[in-house]
Amino acid sequence: MLNCIEIDKSCSFTESSVKDTSYISHNYYTYPARFIPQLASRLINAYTKNGDIVADNFMGSGTTILESIVNQRVAIGTDINELAFLVAKVKTTPIPSVKLFQEFLILENDLKNIFFEKREIYLQKSFSKYSLHEKINYWFKPEQKENLSILLSRILEIENLEIKNFFLVSFSQILKTCSIWLQKSIKPTRDLNKKNSDVLVTFLQNSKKMIQKNDSLNKILSSEVIKNIEKYRILACQDARNIPCENEKVNLIVTSPPYVTSYEYADLHQLPLYWLGYLTELSQYRKKFIGSSYKVREDVPLKSVLANEIVKNLGENKKSREVRNYFSDMLETFVEMHRILKPKAKCCIVIGDTEFNGVKISNAEGVY
Ligand SMILES: C[S@@+](CC[C@H](N)C(=O)[O-])C[C@H]1O[C@@H](n2cnc3c(N)ncnc32)[C@H](O)[C@@H]1O
Missing domain, CATH: 3.40.50.150 (Vaccinia Virus protein VP39)
Structure with missing residues (x-):
């Protein structure tokens, strides 16, 4: 004892x-x-x-x-x-605040372009071996899976490792909201009636919040x-x-x-x-x-x-x-x-x- x-x-x-x-x-x-x-x-x-x-x-x-x-x-x-x-x-x-914000603006601009104009072209190259995992079909509706797949592929193209990892965490953070995981459940449970959150809007909003927090980190x-x-x-x-x-x-x-x-x-x-x-x-x-x-x-x-x-x-x-x-x-x-x-x-x-x-x-x- x-x-x-x-x-x-x-x-x-x-x-x-x-x-x-x-x-x-x-x-x-x-x-x-x-x-x-x-x-x-x-x-x-x-x-x-x-x-x-x-x-x-x-x-x-x-x-x-x-x-x-x-x-x-x-x-x-x-x-x-x-x-x-x-x-x-x-x-x-x-991450230096100005550098991160500039990278965010480039990413935001590109993503809007890809999602609304070059979608079809991008889709052909965006399915990574991971997004084809059967469990991804289990947890994500087809449209969400497609959008997340495009988003992830674009993030993976970022050359600077620190900035790439920063946006990978933002990507990880929005996954539950964009899936059919029962909201707030600590047990893996599906909610087939869950309303879809817009992948791009959710990601951009979350990344903006993280950018502000990175600013405070630099200050402290x-x-x-x-x-x-x-x-x-x-x-x-x-x-x-x-x-x-x-x-x-x-x-x-x-x-x-x-x-x-x-x-x-x-x-x-x-x-x-x-x-x-x-x-x-x-x-x-x-x-x-x-x-x-x-x-x-x-x-x-x-x-x-x-x-x-x-x-x-x-x-x-x-x-x-x-x-x-x-x-x-x-x-x-x-x-x-x-x-x-x-x-x-x-x-x-x-x-x-x-x-x-x-x-x-x-x-x-x-x-x-
Ligand atoms: C209670 S959580 C720690 C949370 C942490 N204090 C924080 O503020 O985020 C316990 C952690 O132990 C980790 N863990 C479990 N088995 C482990 C192992 N064999 N070696 C190292 N970490 C392990 C889990 O991945 C989990 O992150």
Whole structure:
């Protein structure tokens, strides 16, 4: 059992509005279970100083990474999800405002031209191997698929990588709205009566909002960080048990791992993952996510008395094997976090409990 300290209610940030938690580039992409940036910022400011190293090995959309560079700390982040990696990189890449706006005007002009005048010619070259994936037919009506396919092909023609990635995130962000995914559902559910959103209008509107946010990012980051962004931000699309960092270098970890019997991250991000070509087989892709119910691992012994008790209470079934896997995977990630932390450095892990068939699953306490 862990020693508990008194709950500090101010850490819930109940007073913060959506606007507060979406400032600068934080909500370029609607990422499930995204951190409240104010929490990351508070911990970073309380426990580190300028130039210190902060890590998040389950970085998701990169909230900790962004708050670290805003506060002039060096950030190290990993996530197993290619989309998370792309979003975290774009959110922490300030693009010179004028350059981005000029590129946007060129793109807007071209897209209007292509959509309304050169549509037929462009369509012939625009179906990439990804837009032909059968699941894209499942999630998108033919007209939406055609328009998205044209849009993606044009974005992929942008030569500057930072600008191309910026618009790929904007493209990813509009996919749910432009699909028949049941609005606001966290389970992949189709809504065959869903009204189509106009692909071009939605994309241009969303990109304009992101451009404004890029402006605020440029204003908030120090010139030192902007000039040396690659030194201040080390990101990798890899497993949380393989952080690109030497032993005992990190001053603080602020992270929020997946919970078991909760989100299936692969399922939730499948629309952009299919379109951007990161995903071909969902059943295989799910297995690399810790906490996924699709992850199969040989039965592993658990050290923790509480974890063994939870697994026993769940009975002999698939769910108990899933929870066993989870605790054992998570213990390995804790060992990795311990490896990179300086002696006596702090580590903040944001995690909640879940429940299955009336059995309480203490996600945090069960790991030890
Ligand atoms: C709760 S989310 C993190 C959200 C993040 N704090 C944010 O603000 O966006 C948990 C993350 O763990 C990632 N994840 C799951 N299994 C992983 C693994 N084996 N290695 C690294 N990341 C993994 C998921 O892709 C997801 O992004």
